[in-house]
Amino acid sequence: MNAPLPYFLDHIWLIPLFPLATAAVMLFYGRRLKNSMVNYLCVGSVFLSFIYSFGAFLQLTAMPAAERTAIKILFEWIPAGPYHMLNGRISNFLADWGFQLDPLSAVMILVVTGVGFLIHVYSTGYMAHEGGYYRFFGYLNLFMFSMLMLVLANNLLLLFVGWEGVGTCSYLLIGFYFHKKSASDAGKKAFIVNRIGDAGFLLGIFLTSALLGTIRFAEIGPALAAGHFALGDPRIVAIALLFFVGATGKSAQIPLYVWLPDAMEGPTPVSALIHAATMVTAGVYMVTRTNAIYQLAPAAMAVVAVIGAVTAIFAASMGVVQNDIKKVLAYSTISQLGYMFLALGVGAFAAGIFHLMTHAFFKGLLFLAAGSVIHALSGEQDMQKMGALSGKIRKTYFTMLIATLAIAGVPPLAGFFSKDEILGHAFRHSHLLWFIGWVTAGMTAFYMSRLLFLTFHGQSRVDHEVEHHIHESPNSMLVPLMILAVLSIIGGWIGVGGRFEHFLAPVVHIQRHTEGFQHVPLLGQEGVLHSEEARKGLEQDLEATTPAAPAEELILMGASVAIAFAGIALAWFLYLKRTDLPAKIAKSLNGFYDLVFHKYYVDELYDAMFVNRAKDLGLALGAFDRNVIDGAGVNGAGWLTRFVSKVSMWWDTWIVDGSVRLGSFFVYCLGFVSKFLETGYVQNYMLLIVVGLIGVLAYYFYLAHHVIH
Amino acid sequence: MFSQAVFYFFAALAVTSAILMVTRRNIIHGAVFLITTLLATAGIFLQLDAEFLFVVQIILYVGGIMVLFVFVIMLVNLDVSMRLVQFNHQRFVAGALALVLGAQVFLALKVGPGVMPHPAQQIMSPKNTEAVGDALFTHYMLPFEIASILLLVAMIGAVVMAKRRV
Amino acid sequence: MMHLIPPAIVPYVLPVVYALVIVAVLPLMAGYIVLLERKVMADMQARLGPMRVGPHGLLQPIADAVKLLLKEDIVPREADRLMFYVAPLVSVTMALLAYAAMPFGPAFQIADLNVGLLFILAVSSLGIYGIVLGGWASNSHYSLLGALRSAAQLVSYETAAGLGLVSGLLLAGSLSMKDIVQAQADQGVWFILVAPIGFFVYLVGSIAETNRAPFDLPEAESELVAGYMTEYSGFRWSLYFLAEYANMIIVAGIATTLFLGGWLRPFPRIHEHLFGTSVELLDALPSLIFLAIGLYCFRLTPRQPVQIQKFVMAAAGGLCLLLAGAMAASLFAPPTVMQGVHGGFWFMVKVMAYLYAFLWIRFTFPRYRFDQLMRLGWRFLIPLALVNVIGVGTAIVLQQQWGWNPRVTELVTLAATIGVAIWLASEDEKPVAAVVAADGE
């Protein structure tokens, strides 16, 4: 940007810096700090970043819609120099440490810092009595830093840095109670599963730079334009699919979703922040960020949509039978993420991001409320041992209720709008996908209200020693709950009338008049904004996006609302009215229930297919190392060396030393003769000197005599 | 005339006391006769107009080195060694050879043709000390310094040698 | 009567006369210094000291000399006779030999060697043989230890004293005693004022060289009966005694010559005339002093108890008057004579002052332990003397090459040297390994 940026936009790089600083302080000096100090530092730093993010957001919106992009490059990070692209042209690889703020990342940082701040406040109450307080907050701030780097990066590589950072922090935080084996295992699982996805993502990055010659988002569009790639160019498709592999890893989509349920071992605020609100949405963000590529790859888009839809219904079905309150929320998270990917897949990027935001609100709220419930029941997580809590902890109950309604998609709460957007787009794209989404919505409503009823209504099944000290959580936990509740209510309204899409349009926009995927690749980046006719095209595009609310939209809306209420009603019927039915149903369709209850044995399958194979491979490699490498290589070399040394020793002893000894023997013989001169008396030596002197003088006399005569 | 008398007196003193020094059984007496020899030599230096060297000879040799000798002689009590035979088993042949050597040199000095030139007698400058100092500190600066280093080393060496517990 | 003397030996007449005078007077002087010492000691200890022999013990030295001469001469059986005889002679000979270059006055000097100072040092350093050989020859442990000690002590302190003198030499720029005095006359300042540190070092060094308290280890009666003199008695003993006092006078003379302006009159710039006459007040001072002493003697005469003492006292008074007359007469003699007589007077006065300092120190300070003595010599005096030499040399160079103000340079270097001295003193607290030569057996 040549024009001087306003203050906040010029200082976006400070936003990740605050959490990083406090994280450093915590991890190096935290042990010596008092908890209050930790609170001030960490929460304060996150609040500061929130302030800066908000200011940046305002100053961004102040700019004209077409130019809402602020790029701040701090320094050249990896100036790797020139290299050959696939098409043989020379390109100069340059990854700079730069920050890019456009509507997309603006939304993201707002969500991250806002929700993050609330969850920090919540944590000060929730973790108050835990050990390793400073460690927890240090990790949390480190995560904030990484996440902000992720969403603010201006190139793929820097984004990957944040990507790995959040992965590491999630590993550390899942294993926060590292003394519990399940916790540390879960951490490892999450880490390894993420590795798989990250590998794909990294390959994608390589391929991008090899194909397009740049990894800057701002230049991807122009590069695509310059490259004149045909629609569905296989190389582009490959890139898109590789990126999506990464996305599945990070965002827990089939087939890499298995780590998220186990990740619930971590502290509840962590589940709320990382595994519901922010990190798991990184994949969505990434796909949206690179939508220019996806729009050139219809096949990849199809894959994304299908995977998303399947994940959604699949996870929802598993959520129905879970008894662990957090597990239920985990599966619902997975299915909601599936929703988002469905949206991306059908090209409704804005809708995806919209759902991401609202989901961050109500899912974070759900987790926090669940945490509050667990807090109240002093660590009880099994819903079978809950019930009838609505009277005892009212505030938590109401917030939970609001969140449930929101996720269930009851108007006019947040979930309704975003989900409706997605379903609308899906319907427009293919009815099958819409149907899956629709059923999923129903199941969502069902299991969420099941959770609500089992927890708060019916008769109490709480253990007695737990019973009599059930207590409402402290304000530090309740206030964030309420704020999030408010947001879950009103969060969706900003999307009414496509305002959200308008806002995101500069980043993502699709020509709607084209049918399905048959649209010319439109490069949603500044790349075209700088050319005049493209700007005009975008302007008319922006009017075009205002939906003319035709009848089908209303019908769809009604359908989703209807199935939401249907799900709630079914849950009410099964778990409040006829509480004996669920067991009967489970018994009646026994095998299927087991299948679902055991999560379709996917974990076992993976164990059998990959994990054990990996272990076998390790064992085989170990055996190879022991026998072949050590045996043949090392020991063989050792044997050879010893043999050679034996030979050389013989040579040394008999030939080399032999000659030396011969010489010394010779010298000894000489010495034996001459030692008789060696009397050891100094005066003898002096006498010899005198004799020599006399001899010399005599010689000179002899000479003189001859000279004379 | 006078200076000749001086020379002969000192020369005779030097030679006789030197002979005594070599032959005395008592080391202290030997040391005393060596002192006498050195003093006589100093006298000869004086007769050779080398006042400074005369003084140096007395201060350094007689007043310094010989004091050290006497000192050590007193430290090592020698009434034991006084009763032993003073000459070693090679005394006769050694003495004879030494005399032969002396005779050879004498011969070389006497009959050797042109062994020593006879330049005219120079007049020494009356300021002998200044002259020596001048030569010592200008032309012989480096040897002078080297000599000082030598003395330092000798001092350290002597201390280390003579210490009770090395 | 000069014409009676054959011309060949004319140049040798005057020195011989001087030598005879010195040899004749020195023992007497030594004796009277002893008397002075005893009197001073008595005074410092609130006693009277010798009063019997002669008035106020004036004849005590003579009586002592007679006693010593009449004493039996004992030689230990196990002693090494030759050495036992020779040693005291060596001592006293070397002591007397040193006087050859001692300038008592501008004319009163046996031989003005151009290495005079070094000559005196050399010869007086030979005196040690007398002590060492004597101590060894008398074949007694006390004597041997005394000898060893004195050997170590003299060798150590000769260095310090010599280095102390070097500063004076640098200032004078000559080794001839006469030139040194002359230099002080020309520069118009006694070198003690320019190089006080050098003077101090030489003072201490000379005390140690003459085996005087507090450095009289070789004859420390409390440890070794009388040190190297234990086995001696009678005349030989008195020879050692004579040698010691002669040495004292020598070191005093050296100090006087180098640092106290030799035979020069103090305050040469003051020319106050004695009421109107052409005689300067300070020139008349000697005769006035003698006059006063003589009159005092006469005043004391009637109080003497015995007749003979009256006579002696009167004689002493007469002698003083005679000297006063001589001094006064020399004022009107040709200047060379006047210079000679007065120079001699001032020289002796300064020597006496120096000796008085000796006595003073002796009766003031306790005796050192031997390792303390060695430490003082090697670790304080010698480094200090070296630094002092450097300082004085620097001052001279600054004055002559760069024309700095003499006083300023002297003050600066003096301050520096004193600083070093203080540092050395603080260093001196630390213990030092006993010097090798120190512990003989």
Next chain:
Amino acid sequence: MISPEHYLMLSLALFTIGVIGVLTRRNVIIILMSIELILNAVNINLVAFSRLYGDVNGQVFAIFIITDAAAEAAVGLGIILAFFRNRETLLADEMDLLKW
């Protein structure tokens, strides 16, 4: 006037005596003293020739020789002391550790 030969003869005599002492005496201290005597003879030569040629270089060398003599005496006597403490003897022909 005395011709240089006189001095040469004198120094020759002293030198020879010194050599005899070095070669024949058993006592190490005497041997050292004889060495001093030899050095002294050399000094006489040097001074005589410096007088002969009328410059002081000879005397300077004599001074250096005296310095070396001092160093040699110091070290030598130190060695003798140490040796005497260890072997209780001063006789050169008893110092035969180098004998085969």
